[in-house]
Amino acid sequence: MTKSNIWRLAIIxxxxxxxTFFAWPLEKQIHLGLDLQGGMHLKxxxxxxxxxxxxxxxxxxxxxKFLGSHxxxxxxxxxxxxxxxxxxxxxxxxxxxxEVITSDYPILTKTRKxxxxxxxxxxxxxxxxxxxxxxxxxxxxxxxxxxxxxFGVSEPxxxxxxxxxxxxxxxxxxxxxxxxxLIGKTAxxxxxxxxxxxxxxxxxxxxxxxxxxxxxxxxxxxxxKKIIGRKxxxxxxxxxxxxxxxxxxxxxxxxxxxxxxxxxxxxxxxxIFAQLTSDNVGRRMAIVLDDSVYSAPVIRxxxxxxxxxxxxxxxxxxxxxxxxxxxAGSLPAPLIKLEERTVGPSLGRDSxxxxxxxxxxxxxxxxxxxxxxxxxxxxxxxxxxxxxxxILSGALAYFGATLTLPGIAGIILTIGMAVDxxxxxxxxxxxxxxxxxxxxxxxxxxxxxxxLTIIDANVTTLIAALVLFQFGTGPIKGFAVTLSIGVIASMxxxxxxxxxxxxxxxxxxxxxELKI
Numbered sequence: 030m031t032k033s034n035i036w037r038l039a040i041i042x043x044x045x046x047x048x049t050f051f052a053w054p055l056e057k058q059i060h061l062g063l064d065l066q067g068g069m070h071l072k073x074x075x076x077x078x079x080x081x082x083x084x085x086x087x088x089x090x091x092x093x094k095f096l097g098s099h100x101x102x103x104x105x106x107x108x109x110x111x112x113x114x115x116x117x118x119x120x121x122x123x124x125x126x127x128e129v130i131t132s133d134y135p136i137l138t139k140t141r142k143x144x145x146x147x148x149x150x151x152x153x154x155x156x157x158x159x160x161x162x163x164x165x166x167x168x169x170x171x172x173x174x175x176x177x178x179x180f181g182v183s184e185p186x187x188x189x190x191x192x193x194x195x196x197x198x199x200x201x202x203x204x205x206x207x208x209x210x211l212i213g214k215t216a217x218x219x220x221x222x223x224x225x226x227x228x229x230x231x232x233x234x235x236x237x238x239x240x241x242x243x244x245x246x247x248x249x250x251x252x253x254k255k256i257i258g259r260k261x262x263x264x265x266x267x268x269x270x271x272x273x274x275x276x277x278x279x280x281x282x283x284x285x286x287x288x289x290x291x292x293x294x295x296x297x298x299x300x301i302f303a304q305l306t307s308d309n310v311g312r313r314m315a316i317v318l319d320d321s322v323y324s325a326p327v328i329r330x331x332x333x334x335x336x337x338x339x340x341x342x343x344x345x346x347x348x349x350x351x352x353x354x355x356x357a358g359s360l361p362a363p364l365i366k367l368e369e370r371t372v373g374p375s376l377g378r379d380s381x382x383x384x385x386x387x388x389x390x391x392x393x394x395x396x397x398x399x400x401x402x403x404x405x406x407x408x409x410x411x412x413x414x415x416x417x418x419x420i421l422s423g424a425l426a427y428f429g430a431t432l433t434l435p436g437i438a439g440i441i442l443t444i445g446m447a448v449d450x451x452x453x454x455x456x457x458x459x460x461x462x463x464x465x466x467x468x469x470x471x472x473x474x475x476x477x478x479x480x481l482t483i484i485d486a487n488v489t490t491l492i493a494a495l496v497l498f499q500f501g502t503g504p505i506k507g508f509a510v511t512l513s514i515g516v517i518a519s520m521x522x523x524x525x526x527x528x529x530x531x532x533x534x535x536x537x538x539x540x541x542e543l544k545i
Contacts, residue, residue: 037529044521045416048423059425061200062433062507063186063372065381068200069208072368075193080165080362081158083217085113088134090268095133101126104147105240112140117147165361166193173197173212175357180211180350186431194367200431205371211350213366215319216359218272220305222265223313223325229261242266244315246322249342262322264315269305274298278355280348281338288348290339292355299335307331318351384437391441392418395448403455405543409530410451413522417447420518421511430514433507443515450487450523453479458543468543469535476528483523491516 052059063070085108092115093106102118117126127149130137136157140150153161170189177185177199186198202208224241237243245259276295280288294302305314306328315325316339323341339351395414399407421440425432458475466474491513498509 037525038533041416041526041529045419048419050423051427052419052422052425059422060429060431061381062431062436063198063200064434065384065432066200067372068198068202069205070368070370070372071197071199071209071212071366072190073195073197073212073364074367075166075169075195075361076363076365077162077165077193078362080161081111081153082108083362084153084157084161085111086268087271088113088137090271092130092134093267096126096129099125099129101129111152113137113151115149115151117149120147123147123149162193166195168361169364170195172358172360176211176353179353179357180208195364207346207350209366209369211354213364214354214360215363216272216354216357217319218275218355218359219268219317220270220302221268221315221317222309223315224263224265225313227263229263232263237263240266244317244320244322246325247341260322262315262325264317264322269314270298270301272355272359274301275355278352280345280352283340287340288343288345289341290343290348290352290355292337292339294335294337296335299333302335302337303331303333307333380434384434387441388437388444391444395444399448399451403451405534406451406455406458409527409534410448410455412530413451413526414444414447416526417443417515417518417522420521421515424514424518425511430510431507432511435505435508436511439508439511439515442512443519446487446490446515447519447522450479450483450519451527453482454523454527462543471543472531472535476524476531480524483520487516487520 089106089108092113093103096103096115101122104116104118105114106116107114115126115130117123127139130149130151131139134151136154137151138154140152166189170187173195174187177187177197185200186196188196190196197212199208224238227235227238227241229243232238232241232243241263243261244264245261247256248258248260249255250257274294274297275292276298277293279291281291282288309328310330311328313325313327316323316337318339323339341347343351392414396411399410399414401407403410418440421443424430430436454475457479458471461471461474462468494509494513494516498506498513501509
């Protein structure tokens with residue numbers, strides 16, 4: 030054996046050992062997709078219009094404090110049909126307020142001003158509206174990834190579809206409702222003061238003040254944990270502090286061994302919370318999540334440690350899910366559920382069995398055909414095909430790819446493509462032998478002449494697979510992954526492994542006839 034053949038053989042053995050190392054044991058190393066393992070498929074649409082409304086809400090909260098710091102007296106700041114209305118106490122402050130807003134809020138553009146009423150009307154610039162549209166979907170994707178990662182789902186798939194839709198696949202998920210609750214909550218956390226000048230009963234009779242709203246707290250049965258009623262509160266519309274100032278949230282237990290969610294603010298949030306509690310000692314403050322009151326404690330003293338707690342008669346699981354949601358952050362806009370499908374594990378097992386049977390039957394048919402038609406060449410092609418499957422398994426395991434039913438289809442297609450390259454080589458060798466070339470020259474010539482054809486055919490297929498991976502979703506990506514790896518493996522086995530096998534077989538022997 031020549032030195033060149035020794036090096037070739039060493040590379041092949043190295044690839045086999047590496048592939049086997051990464052793939053063993055195969056059932057533990059390769060993750061199964063939703064269609065093979067069972068689980069949930071969800072499709073949501075991000076309500077981007079609400080994202081614009083939320084942006085205006087944040088501006089209202091900031092602008093009120095900002096104008097106050099410039100000694101501009103405000104009657105009210107509100108929104109109406111996507112526009113911001115700034116009502117001033119004095120007409121003389123209009124020009125000053127306009128100048129301050131223009132210089133410090135470039136994302137706002139003035140539509141008009143009503144001098145007599147001391148009203149300035151603004152809307153978001155078209156550029157910022159477009160930014161909010163795009164960013165709301167990207168932020169929703171990132172928030173959902175954080176929530177699901179902390180939830181502990183193995184190999185979830187979270188992808189964007191179109192402009193504002195998100196597809197979520199959760200393989201192996203068992204608690205369907207818990208997953209939906211975790212994903213669907215907007216989780217906008219707000220700290221707002223109660224309007225203690227009026228009780229809920231009076232508010233329903235005489236009307237709710239313009240600066241307030243009625244929100245409810247769910248009441249649970251202590252034993253069954255079922256909702257038995259809703260307690261109303263009259264709460265100020267003004268948001269004093271939001272959940273975007275949180276640094277951490279975790280589950281802790283009270284002295285009565287009841288779980289609650291402890292939250293820690295960042296530096297800015299801690300200062301605001303300290304000032305808020307200092308200014309409102311003896312008054313009640315509501316902790317509101319998605320327009321639902323979780324608790325409304327009385328502020329006994331100023332809280333300067335930058336921490337607070339959320340109590341709500343939780344189970345540990347509910348408290349943990351709430352902590353996950355708060356840590357991951359709130360969604361920039363509500364999600365509208367468009368589709369929900371559940372794949373049972375029995376269907377997944379049936380799909381796996383059928384997929385494996387397809388691979389085995391397809392491989393056997395190809396193996397027998399190659400041996401029958403190409404004799405020695407067929408045996409070499411079958412060896413290369415077996416190695417191709419080993420390399421494919423090792424690569425899928427190494428990259429942590431998720432195997433789906435279309436992915437199995439990609440493997441079956443790869444089996445056919447793997448021998449296709451060998452067929453091109455063998456036909457070239459046959460042609461050279463018919464032209465009177467010696468066996469050794471015919472083999473060398475067959476590989477060299479088929480080389481460019483094999484490269485062209487496989488590279489174009491690889492480009493198509495990469496395009497499918499880049500622009501496809503879910504199952505399409507699974508097919509593209511196995512096809513791409515299979516194409517690369519088949520080029521290696523057809524060009525490198527098969528040629529090495531022929532060179533080893535021919536060696537220094539004087540062979541005058543080759544049955545191929």
